[in-house]
Amino acid sequence: MKWNRYTIKTTTEAVDLISCMLAELGIEGIEIQDNVQLTQEEAKTMFVDFIPELPPDDGTAKVNFYIDADEDDNTILGKVEEGLEELRTFVNVGDATVTESQTEDKDWINNWKQYWHTFTIGDLYIKPTWEPVTDEMKGHQVLSIDPGTAFGTGSHETTRMVILQLQKYIKGGEEVLDVGCGSGILSVVALKYGANHALGTDLDPNAIIASEENAQQNDIAPEKLEVIEGNIIDDKAVQDRCGYECYDVVCANILADVLEPLSAEITQHMKPGAYFITSGIIDTKEQEVAECFKKNPELEIVEINHDGEWVNITARKRGI
Numbered sequence: 001m002k003w004n005r006y007t008i009k010t011t012t013e014a015v016d017l018i019s020c021m022l023a024e025l026g027i028e029g030i031e032i033q034d035n036v037q038l039t040q041e042e043a044k045t046m047f048v049d050f051i052p053e054l055p056p057d058d059g060t061a062k063v064n065f066y067i068d069a070d071e072d073d074n075t076i077l078g079k080v081e082e083g084l085e086e087l088r089t090f091v092n093v094g095d096a097t098v099t100e101s102q103t104e105d106k107d108w109i110n111n112w113k114q115y116w117h118t119f120t121i122g123d124l125y126i127k128p129t130w131e132p133v134t135d136e137m138k139g140h141q142v143l144s145i146d147p148g149t150a151f152g153t154g155s156h157e158t159t160r161m162v163i164l165q166l167q168k169y170i171k172g173g174e175e176v177l178d179v180g181c182g183s184g185i186l187s188v189v190a191l192k193y194g195a196n197h198a199l200g201t202d203l204d205p206n207a208i209i210a211s212e213e214n215a216q217q218n219d220i221a222p223e224k225l226e227v228i229e230g231n232i233i234d235d236k237a238v239q240d241r242c243g244y245e246c247y248d249v250v251c252a253n254i255l256a257d258v259l260e261p262l263s264a265e266i267t268q269h270m271k272p273g274a275y276f277i278t279s280g281i282i283d284t285k286e287q288e289v290a291e292c293f294k295k296n297p298e299l300e301i302v303e304i305n306h307d308g309e310w311v312n313i314t315a316r317k318r319g320i
């Protein structure tokens with residue numbers, strides 16, 4: 001599908017009013033480009049782990065909006081220009097010029113697939129579902145994955161570090177809890193290495209679908225991998241569904257701001273001696289997350305690993 005992209009050159013003070021005006025015209029999915037720095041509070045609510053340094057805010061902004069090229073008869077552009085002139089009477093809209101460009105005719109959902117190919121982590125081959133099993137894979141564990149729109153191809157440093165830990169700590173027969181399961185990749189790896197059962201949780205409904213499909217793709221019986229939608233940190237129904245003192249291994253590849261509250265809650269679900277394998281921690285937050293883990297007297301940190309700017313902290317529940 002081709003989209004006509006319109007860019008309004010304006011000021012940061014007019015952005016909110018322009019966004020409302022566009023919404024009233026039925027235009028959805030606008031994009032704002034400016035150099036206004038996010039506050040720490042905003043970063044938290046948006047699950048942003050670190051805030052990039054921006055050039056100084058010069059008060060200018062661009063607002064982009066998109067219209068399906070087949071439906072664009074230019075009438076909407078006229079209405080936008082009228083709306084901008086109306087706004088000009090009570091807010092500084094700056095140039096308020098509108099320029100047009102056309103986006104490429106690409107399948108944005110699937111385009112990334114051409115760049116992702118089979119790779120290995122230790123003795124594990126991870127291959128996209130659309131690539132074949134080759135002779136060199138014989139005798140090795142092979143994971144076939146299509147993440148769909150969920151996170152988790154295995155190629156990200158954070159996922160890779162958890163997989164390396166699963167290769168170390170899964171010995172066979174474990175009960176696994178996979179918090180923030182995404183594509184279900186960590187559960188499927190744990191099951192491939194001999195875990196008895198995995199329960200995945202995620203806030204994203206797409207993760208539930210992708211995990212179930214990936215389990216099926218890897219010949220995992222439906223009763224071996226169950227997936228539920230919800231937040232284990234503060235939803236009692238999800239906590240009850242996960243059960244208490246019943247997991248040998250919990251993995252969670254989620255941002256630091258989620259791992260911190262999770263570290264206080266999670267031990268009630270773990271058996272004594274169970275492992276809590278976490279990743280998704282940007283290195284600037286390593287100390288903060290480690291301190292948080294130490295506040296839970298039931299947890300002891302057993303390992304900290306780094307891959308690029310990402311950190312894995314593996315802890316153990318005291319008891320045996």
Ligand SMILES: C[S@@+](CC[C@H](N)C(=O)[O-])C[C@H]1O[C@@H](n2cnc3c(N)ncnc32)[C@H](O)[C@@H]1O
Nearest residue numbers: 151152159180181182201202203204231253254
């Ligand atoms: C970085 S992805 C990890 C996906 C996969 N486990 C992997 O390692 O590749 C993090 C996932 O955590 C989910 N998530 C974020 N906060 C969560 C929470 N409080 N409870 C459950 N899932 C959460 C996101 O929707 C996302 O799917």
